[in-house]
Amino acid sequence: MRCAALVLIAFLASCGASTPLAEVESPASTVPQDQQTAIRGVLEQYRQAYEVGSAEALHAVYSKDLDVVLVYQGKVHQGWTSVESFLAGKLEGANQVRMTFKDVSIREFGPDGAILTATRTSSIGDGTVSVTEVGALSLMLQNQDGQWMVVAEHFSYPTGRS
Numbered sequence: 833m834r835c836a837a838l839v840l841i842a843f844l845a846s847c848g849a850s851t852p853l854a855e856v857e858s859p860a861s862t863v864p865q866d867q868q869t870a871i872r873g874v875l876e877q878y879r880q881a882y883e884v885g886s887a888e889a890l891h892a893v894y895s896k897d898l899d900v901v902l903v904y905q906g907k908v909h910q911g912w913t914s915v916e917s918f919l920a921g922k923l924e925g926a927n928q929v930r931m932t933f934k935d936v937s938i939r940e941f942g943p944d945g946a947i948l949t950a951t952r953t954s955s956i957g958d959g960t961v962s963v964t965e966v967g968a969l970s971l972m973l974q975n976q977d978g979q980w981m982v983v984a985e986h987f988s989y990p991t992g993r994s
Contacts, residue, residue: 835891838954841989847898849964853900854873862940862968863938863939863940863946863985865931865973867946867975868938869959870980871938871946871948872938872973873980874893874938874971874980874981874982875936875948875950875971877889877892877893878890878893878963878965878971878982879931879932879933882923882931882956883929883930883931884929884956885923885926885927885929886923887919887920887922887923890919890923891919893981893982893983894915894982894983895912895974895976895981895982895983896912897911897912898910898911898912899911899983900912900915900982900983900984901915901983901984901985902914902918902919902984902985902986903984903985903986903987904918904985904987904988905987905988906988912958922956923956925958926957926958927956927957927958927959928955928956928957928958928959928962929954929955929956930954930955931952931953931955932952932954932956933950933951933952933953933969934950934951934976935949935950935951935975936948936950936973937948937950941972943976944974944975944976945972945974946971946972946973946975946980947971947972947973948969948970948971948973949968949969949970949971950968950969951954951967951968951969952965952966952967952968952969952987953965953966963977965987965989966988966989967987967988967989968986968987968988968989969985969986970984970985970986970987971984971985971986972985
């Protein structure tokens with residue numbers, strides 16, 4: 833019995849040895865340092881606009897067209913009018929906002945695009961009640977006339993449901 837098990841193991845090992853290796857993916861294209869700096873600047877502008885509670889300041893980071901999209905916890909806001917309304921509502925009555933990012937990653941997405949992903953922690957309060965959210969943020973940015981603009985945003989966090 834023991835000999836049969838050893839033969840089986842040797843057979844399986846030899847089968848694995850003849851299997852061709854999986855093709856190695858080429859490394860993700862890297863974003864040049866100057867562009868990374870500019871994109872991180874957009875993220876910082878985004879953070880500061882939230883922290884001062886200004887929907888108007890947030891307007892500066894978004895592309896203002898019919899194609900801009902913001903997805904927040906499964907709800908889609910398509911087009912600038914809808915995104916603008918969502919941002920105003922999100923900050924309405926807020927007087928205490930804190931936002932931090934960690935695990936920031938930036939990848940090139942075509943010649944004029946990049947995607948930024950990060951873990952976002954935000955706390956928005958009105959002096960009485962504060963709501964804290966920790967989740968995944970994705971910002972799709974497009975270089976429009978030399979300025980990086982958010983053309984798509986997605987933020988979601990676990991709700992505790994399986």
